[in-house]
Amino acid sequence: MDRHSHLNYSTNARATNVMLPDLARLVRVIPMVEDNFMFLFRFEDPALNDKFLYKPGQFAEITVIGTGEAPISISSTPTRKGVLEMCIRRMGRVTNALYNLPENSLVGIRGPYGNGYPVEEMKGHDVLIIAGGLGMAPLRSLLNFILDNRSQFGRVVLMYGTKSPDDVLFRDEMESLMRRTDLECLLTVEQAYQYPGAHPWRGKIGMVTELFQHVKDLNVQNTYAAVCGPPIFYKFVLDKLLKLNFSKDHILMSLERRMECGVGKCGHCAIGYKYTCIDGPIFSYWDIVNMPELIEF
């Protein structure tokens, strides 16, 4: 028996069993920051590269053959087909195994899962994207989706904060985003360390919430705020957004929870009456008000 036979080769079988992964090739690994690399995958079945339709904010389950699977946000945008990009931190069993895979290895991918950002509803509105640290990974999908459909959105602002210049994800992309005239791109670091070989820093220094003072005349009634970052980051950013009077259902957060099946069957991700794998991972502040257990500060 072929050692990949538990992975699915046919889109028909996939249609009848959502838990079956499809074979994909790890085509490239790009180091980003320490213990956080970008992995590029392409489905073995060329038709699937077009048929794998996803929304910004959705995730997929990645199988490292013989080790297990982990849910990972899709960092690429559905507007640029052909390759799935995922920015992955080395954490435990599956992600360590992924880091040890040579390029050209086969993995399994099933998905896309989760609700994703309500991009159709967001069209016609201004969008404020607020990312902290690795939170830029899922938000990059939303940002590039908006930039690829630029005329359908209003004002777009990106605020991105990390601990130090060494922690900035997608550094080269940030440089070109800062040159765009149809995007306000504000970057900040908590500390710009000086040591031989340190990344030079010409951006701002301070917490991400301090960037609000540089964004004038936000039309909060017409703006969606998409927020993703470490737990402590939500506390301060949400506080700021609420003080600015953002509508609770226009504040959208990407929340990670322990997941197993990813499709609402196993109950591992249940919080109250919500399954975070299918009702999330994108939640509005309105959801949090009704279910405070959704967020851990």
Ligand SMILES: Cc1cc2nc3c(=O)[nH]c(=O)nc-3n(C[C@H](O)[C@H](O)[C@H](O)COP(=O)(O)OP(=O)(O)OC[C@H]3O[C@@H](n4cnc5c(N)ncnc54)[C@H](O)[C@@H]3O)c2cc1C
């Ligand atoms: C919807 C969703 C999207 C995600 N997107 C990404 C992504 O884009 N990039 C990325 O690097 N990771 C992402 N993750 C997190 C990733 O799935 C976990 O880190 C996963 O556990 C890694 O698998 P592992 O086998 O390597 O680690 P494990 O061996 O499973 O765990 C390693 C350590 O991490 C802890 N842990 C695992 N999952 C979580 C969690 N959800 N919250 C808090 N602690 C946890 C475990 O308790 C353990 O201490 C996402 C998770 C979810 C639910």
Ligand code: FES
């Ligand atoms: S992960 Fe199984 S129900 Fe959500």
